[in-house]
Amino acid sequence: MEFTHFNESGRAHMVEVGEKEDTKRTAIAKGKIKMRKETIEKIRSGVIEKGDVLSVAQIGGIMGAKKTSELIPMCHNLFLTGADIRFNILEDAIEVESEVKTIGKTGVEMEALTAVSIACLTIYDMCKAVDKDMVIEDIMLIKKTGGKSGDYVRENLKGKVLSINISKEKGVIKEPIKEGLFIEDFGLKGDAHSGKWHRQVSLLGIESFDKMENQGIEGLEPGVFAENITTEGIILYELPIGTKLIIGETIQEVTQIGKECHTGCAISQKVGKCVMPKEGIFTKVLKGGVVREGDTIEVI
Incomplete structure (x- = not known):
């Protein structure tokens, strides 16, 4: 790659961009x-x-x-x-x-x-x-x-797994577990949202929890927004669809940002307002394995 901020005399200049498209x-x-x-x-x-x-x-x-x-x-x-x-x-x-x-x-x-x-x-x-x-x-x-x-997107951008959360039914708050087995092209073993579709795993950052707490909502714990993995250190909803993540032993691909909110679910009844529709993301499991609390998340 050539640097373009030099003129014919070798001195710095402002690059001409007039011919470039908006x-x-x-x-x-x-x-x-x-x-x-x-x-x-x-x-x-x-x-x-x-x-x-x-x-x-x-x-x-x-x-x-x-x-x-x-x-x-x-x-x-x-x-x-x-x-x-x-x-x-x-x-x-x-x-x-x-x-x-x-x-x-x-x-x-x-x-x-x-x-x-x-x-x-x-x-x-x-x-x-x-x-x-x-x-x-x-x-x-x-x-x-x-x-x-x-x-x-910056490579080697890293975050951390704070919690793995699971539920046997849809539309309910998930319970934290120490580790989970994520099956290739299926999702978290034993979780109601797993299956042969594009939203196999849901993730939400603790940064989104902080926003809700700053709005006066108290008692928020991992799993309360029905996310499978609670994370820290990466602003998840800014990742483009198709981004691949190494999470513990697994490799997962971002397939969707946010989702439609279902009114009247157990989550909205308990929390009052759900951040998942705007800031949660969903992935598909490309390579299965175990994910544990404290594991690293890395953008590749």
């Missing part, structure tokens, strides 16, 4: 800022003197995306059609994820990366009076779509 483009980036547990609690409690840390960081990240061409010398000035920042509060860190969209002749990877960087820097600025030891790390592009080069 396409719909998206980029997702993420990073995190590590801090003391006490700082996390102050952010949660809203007692940081400068104000609402995450609200200000969200605005800062979006402004960073809009100003990218003024910060990175050879970036094109783009018309952004959308920009969003999402946060996941961990025990000793805050994960920051950006999603930036445009319709144009060049991608928005730099805008997404800049958004994460500025959001993290904003958090640092808001909290530095109480914690100067914060560390910003692991800023990376996760996914991009559109353009001549096509879609990209």
